[in-house]
Amino acid sequence: MRVFLIAGEPSGDALGRALMAGLKELVPEVAFQGVGGPLMEGEGMTSLFPMDELSVMGLAEILPRYPALKRRLNQTIAAVLEAKPDVLVTIDSPDFCLRVAKGVKAASDQRIVHYVAPTVWAWRPKRAGKMAGLVDQVLALFPFEPPYLERAGVRCDFVGHPVVTEPQATEAEAAAFRLAHGLGDAPLLLLLPGSRRGEVSRLAPVMGPVLARMTADRPGLRAVLPAARSVAGLVQEAVEGWAVKPLVLDPRELGAGFAAAKRAAFRAADAALAASGTVSLELAAAETPMVIAYDMHWLTRAVMRRMLLTDTVTLVNLVAGSRTVPEFLGAACRPEPIAAALSQVLDAPDGQRAAMRLCMERLGRGAEPPGLRAARAVLDGMAPD
Incomplete structure (x- = not known):
């Protein structure tokens, strides 16, 4: 199994690591490509370029860096199309990741899963409908999110938040x-x-x-x-x-x-x-x-x-x-x-x-680890009907 993952900031790097660990537990012969930080690289992925190049937020903050981000966007789309993975998993960072999804979908029938539902409950609710043509499945961190995406025709699985499994100091x-x-x-x-x-x-x-x-x-x-x-x-x-x-x-x-x-x-x-x-x-x-x-x-x-x-x-x-x-x-x-x-x-x-x-x-404390739940959801979405 070949999986291409994209994360653009530290929180996405943590989600990617947990998902990768879950996939390795369920599918030992899995290989990873993509963009990520040190946590995802620790699970066996070599990042296409430094993840922190994508760690920018806000319209006014993005504008000065747009040319560099555009180059990275085109580079990432080309890498996905060349790799032809079994599944592309984009993790949070919607301004970048969903543009990658759009470019990849325009040129292929690649299966795409987006990890972290867009905050349509907070602002820009029309994003739920726009995602229907870009991604095949969404993995949600919060239990109140699936209905928003499902009403727009996008499969959405609540998988819990990895914070519930992080070790705590005594x-x-x-x-x-x-x-x-x-x-x-x-x-x-x-x-x-x-x-x-x-x-x-x-x-x-x-x-x-x-x-x-x-x-x-x-x-x-x-x-x-x-x-x-x-x-x-x-x-x-x-x-x-x-x-x-x-x-x-x-x-x-x-x-x-x-x-x-x-x-x-x-x-x-x-x-x-x-x-x-x-x-x-x-x-x-x-x-x-x-x-x-x-x-x-x-x-x-x-x-x-x-x-x-x-x-x-x-x-x-x-x-x-x-x-x-x-x-x-x-x-x-x-x-x-x-x-x-x-x-x-x-x-x-x-x-x-x-x-x-x-x-x-x-958020799932006491239940199956969210990374493993996310891996099961990805595999279930890939299973033939």
Whole structure:
């Protein structure tokens, strides 16, 4: 069996790794090609080009890089058509992946599976109908998504979210982390400014003042910032200008020990300030109370504001059907209200935990691993009627 996979950002790389592991368990003689990051390469795929070239988000952010992205798009379409795999699996990154799907479908009858349903429940609902002619099957991370795609005539399988299978640090590991970094029993704030350069560029100038305000109100408070490898240098530069410096966990320095240190930091933290996205689910899995902040280019912000269909974008809120996680988006992403919300979370941390547990249950905690479920769904979709 030959499978061509495309992932364009770290969260997609993690999904791709889990799917590849599931396929290898079910079909030992499987071979992989495509575009992915270090996790997918660890499962046996050599990436066609560096995945981080695709890690760009937002209309205003994409425009300057369009020529380079267009070249990579054409290169990827040509590689799929030449490979003629049994199935093409595109993973998230819809602006790139669905363009690949369109180009491949225009030139072949290639079977295409898209992993991660488009957020038609949040904005641009007409995308569900457009997908009907581009992909044969969608794998959904969230249980509320299949009806949206099925109404448009696209097969959609809920396979769960891999966050429910990720290892969590123990209390002993969290205590060891605090001891190793001289944190004692101080209140600990976790800072997570994102994995894209644009996210860090916009959130770091907000997070620095938030930390300064928090430490002024709580003199013993400490902060830790696990940096994504793709933006570690930018993070280090950003915190140099902060009045109060956090402990930065740099994957370039920690190497193989970074993942364990990050898990321990999640468990040791009393609260987190995080960019919107999958990281909110990671925090929920660790039962770390959070506040979500996000900003974007003014043009992207204006377009999103007009098209958004929900009153929250935080995944924990959406999956649990609650609004317990405060979020500060766009113009609301300012230090003063964020610091106030974090203080409330630190004073009453248990308010979010019931919603976090319900979220994990609904995403498949305790069931068959999502990567294996996704592999079964792909194979079932390939089976003759």
